[in-house]
Amino acid sequence: MGIYHKPGFLRSLNQAWRGMLYTVKTQKHVQFHIVAGVSVLLFAWWSEVTRFEWLSLIFAIGSVISAEVMNSAVETVVDMVQPNFHPLAGMAKDIAAGAVLVAAIQAAVIGMIVFVPVLYRLASRMF
Numbered sequence: 071m072g073i074y075h076k077p078g079f080l081r082s083l084n085q086a087w088r089g090m091l092y093t094v095k096t097q098k099h100v101q102f103h104i105v106a107g108v109s110v111l112l113f114a115w116w117s118e119v120t121r122f123e124w125l126s127l128i129f130a131i132g133s134v135i136s137a138e139v140m141n142s143a144v145e146t147v148v149d150m151v152q153p154n155f156h157p158l159a160g161m162a163k164d165i166a167a168g169a170v171l172v173a174a175i176q177a178a179v180i181g182m183i184v185f186v187p188v189l190y191r192l193a194s195r196m197f
């Protein structure tokens with residue numbers, strides 16, 4: 071087992087980055103949400119949304135990815151302390167997944183509020 075060194079700011083940043091990279095490499099859901107988030111931002115740039123809409127979208131995307139990363143942390147800890155079947159281990163994972171669901175529903179609602187008028191404008195220009 072390694073020796074624990076109290077981290078300085080740069081080392082903390084490096085460790086957080088390492089955790090983020092590990093999550094992105096190993097978790098399919100996180101990869102999906104990053105691709106979805108980038109696609110939404112590209113569409114927002116193309117459709118020239120307002121500054122407030124940019125803030126809302128960035129907040130929504132960040133919330134989903136943060137929740138996914140925390141969910142992965144919970145899964146990792148649960149797998150470490152309880153690799154065998156246990157109802158509480160399962161419930162802990164389900165609760166963490168519930169946090170992702172809440173953030174995803176929030177993001178979907180924000181996306182609809184921002185993009186439904188944009189799509190409506192596009193459709194009315196076409197027909």
Ligand SMILES: Nc1ncnc2c1ncn2[C@@H]1O[C@H](COP(=O)(O)OP(=O)(O)OP(=O)(O)O)[C@@H](O)[C@H]1O
Pocket residue numbers: 097098099145152153154155156157159160161163164167
């Ligand atoms: N040790 C366990 N004991 C009881 N139930 C478990 C246990 N591990 C997982 N489960 C159940 O299986 C579900 C899926 O768990 P799993 O670890 O495969 O995560 P996942 O949903 O596949 O997430 P991801 O795809 O992001 O890794 C959990 O939500 C939980 O209900």
